[in-house]
Amino acid sequence: QVQLQESGPGLVKPSQILSLTCTVSHGSISNGAYCWSWIRQHPGKGLEWIGYIYHTGSDHYNPSLKSRVSISVDTSKNQFSLRLNAVTAADTAMYYCARTYYDSVWGSFRLDSWGQGTLVTVSS
Amino acid sequence: QSVLTQPPSASGTPGQRVTIPCSGSNSNIGTNTVNWYQVLPGAAPKLLIYSDDQRPSGVPDRFSGSKSGTSASLAISGLQSEDEADYFCAAWDDNLNGLYVFGTGTTVTVL
Numbered sequence: 001q002v003q004l005q006e007s008g009p010g011l012v013k014p015s016q017i018l019s020l021t022c023t024v025s026h027g028s029i030s031n032g033a034y035c036w037s038w039i040r041q042h043p044g045k046g047l048e049w050i051g052y053i054y055h056t057g058s059d060h061y062n063p064s065l066k067s068r069v070s071i072s073v074d075t076s077k078n079q080f081s082l083r084l085n086a087v088t089a090a091d092t093a094m095y096y097c098a099r100t101y102y103d104s105v106w107g108s109f110r111l112d113s114w115g116q117g118t119l120v121t122v123s124s
Numbered sequence: 125q126s127v128l129t130q131p132p133s134a135s136g137t138p139g140q141r142v143t144i145p146c147s148g149s150n151s152n153i154g155t156n157t158v159n160w161y162q163v164l165p166g167a168a169p170k171l172l173i174y175s176d177d178q179r180p181s182g183v184p185d186r187f188s189g190s191k192s193g194t195s196a197s198l199a200i201s202g203l204q205s206e207d208e209a210d211y212f213c214a215a216w217d218d219n220l221n222g223l224y225v226f227g228t229g230t231t232v233t234v235l
Contacts, residue, residue, distance in 0.1 A: 046126055047226040049223065049224035049226070060222065063220045096168060107156030108156070108157045108174075109215075110159045110175075111171060111214075112171050113171075
């Protein structure tokens with residue numbers, strides 16, 4: 001059973017960079033059947049998909065965040081990372097990483113294994 | 125940014141059947157498959173239903189999903205106290221070069 005674990009600072013100052021890492025265990029990030037996503041949930045609110053990346057580096061982002069976000073992958077460490085620039089209080093949220101199955105032919109996209117999440121607060 | 129609409133709340137007594145609707149459009153539910161996620165208090169989301177009506181291994185068969193046109197629904201039969209949670213529908217949306225969208229979420233309360 002694949003497991004994912006988020007790590008990174010819990011507090012980030014406004015205008016600075018939010019940086020998180022997701023470590024994958026009991027499974028290879030290089031498994032081409034899957035891509036790897038970041039998702040966030042604002043306090044008391046709904047879920048927002050941020051973007052995904054394949055082990056090849058091919059990525060895709062939510063248009064609402066595309067100008068500020070990048071996701072990278074390190075196959076040697078079985079990790080992928082999130083970088084969000086110029087954060088504001090509106091970026092305060094629980095951030096999750098998840099293994100993702102995507103079949104564009106059948107229009108199937110699902111987040112089938114999730115990390116436990118990490119809370120990031122943006123405050124001075 | 126939620127483009128999938130759900131009622132904010134639903135409730136039932138133990139043993140009852142509860143149904144949660146999810147309304148979308150041609151660019152998401154009408155074209156792509158629907159998933160449902162369960163978020164128990166203090167826990168990470170869990171995939172509950174995928175590809176409209178499929179249950180991952182380990183999900184009780186009292187949870188079922190269906191889809192018709194641009195709407196989907198999640199049914200919980202034989203409601204149990206441990207089913208108290210938030211439930212979100214989700215689907216790939218072909219607009220804006222493609223993005224994954226979630227529903228607004230429904231909180232299920234067991235009375």
